[in-house]
Amino acid sequence: MSLKYLPVDVEKEIYEVEISFKDLSITRKEIEHDIGYSGISAPEHFSGIIDAVLSRAADKCGIRAGYRIIDIQKKEDANHGLLLDGVFFSPDKIIYPQIKKAERAAMFAVTIGREMELWSGELFRRGEILMGYMADAAASSIVENITDLLHDHIRSRMLESEMKITNRYSPGYCNWNVSEQHLLFSLLPKNFCGISLTESSLMLPVKSVSGIIGIGKNVRYSKYNCNRCAVKDCTYRTRRRPGEKAVVLK
């Protein structure tokens, strides 16, 4: 699918991508899978509630997604570091080898805004706890789905200039310290895509994702190397789409 993208700052190569709810491929099955029902079916009652949530989600998602493409100025094998526009990142030893062959990087951020979050909170307060939980879970799955689309968009754009891309990596995953969110956002315009960062590195709205994607002639998209990481219940260890092994992009 080809998504429309608009420059935010041409010189700095900052773009926002137009993604609407109907571009998403989010399904009830995917949400069920994300909340635990993988390989087993969820009780019918729960599926019905997810359907009800999804039928209202389109109106409640204020989708925004964008990225900045930056040259990687320097790579430091010894301390697994990357220098991007004067900002030094330490993504640690799981991510660094995946990015080190890249010449450039896309720093991205994605959000669905606050409405789903507020709706979920309201449902909890009204005692509709199951629906409140499903709204929260759906919001999480939706934002991941949007991130998949953005990832795909960046891949297609880079292919036009015969560049390949890596997996996406987020601060807070694979031993990359979540506090480097501050470094990542320092490379993006203030309030990029409507996202702000708290002192404790929490993005607001809560249903947001950020990260880095390596770009280069010699990089590759690889299977997740989860056996190198100690986090047993990480999203990428547990989160696989129904029937999916590992996505292999070109």
Place this chain on the structure above:
Amino acid sequence: MNDASEKIGVCIERGKVNKSSPYPGDMAGQDGADELTVSALEWGVTPDKILSACNIGMQRIGEKFGRNEVFVPELLMSAKAMNAVMTHLKPFFQSGNVKAKGKFVIGTVAGDLHDIGKNLVAMVVEGNGWEVIDLGVDVKPSKFISAVKENSGCIVGLSALLTTTMVNMAKTVSEIKAVYPGTKIIVGGAPLTYDKAVKMGADGYSPDPQGTVEFLNKNLL
């Protein structure tokens, strides 16, 4: 009589709230926790007996959750069924005829806004017979300390979802312990591990709500 309270326990375990609730499918049309509690009280079953049957039901669902046999939605349905029972038992608590096992003060630490995991723990703990004082999210150490002062003998639960806010969790533990060294504190949330909990000076760690209940029950005064 026994049968009546046992049935309520089953409703709690299975998340059968009331007769009109379609969940669980195989119990559709049957009386739920709501109707069965009303009848049991009419028949003279003591609130204590009802409560202990509920605790067994909550414990069973909590254990299934801990073994990944059920997930958050099932746990929530049990909490809802428990709520239905508590509506009818409230007067007995107010009159002092029934007593909670103890007080549990819970909150998500400063700088962190995550509340679903913390809410789940609170619901399950309450369902197991504890009085829960939920301080909400982004709770500063001073607020926890005031709550400990107001609820003497309470146990404190701290939740966090990010490694950055775990730093605030450690700070909260040490500040509470500095003022109330005898207060037991349990911590939990996605980035926590047993080792990290020990390192920050907490008395307990649990990856899930049921483990929290077990910790609380072990620390009954």
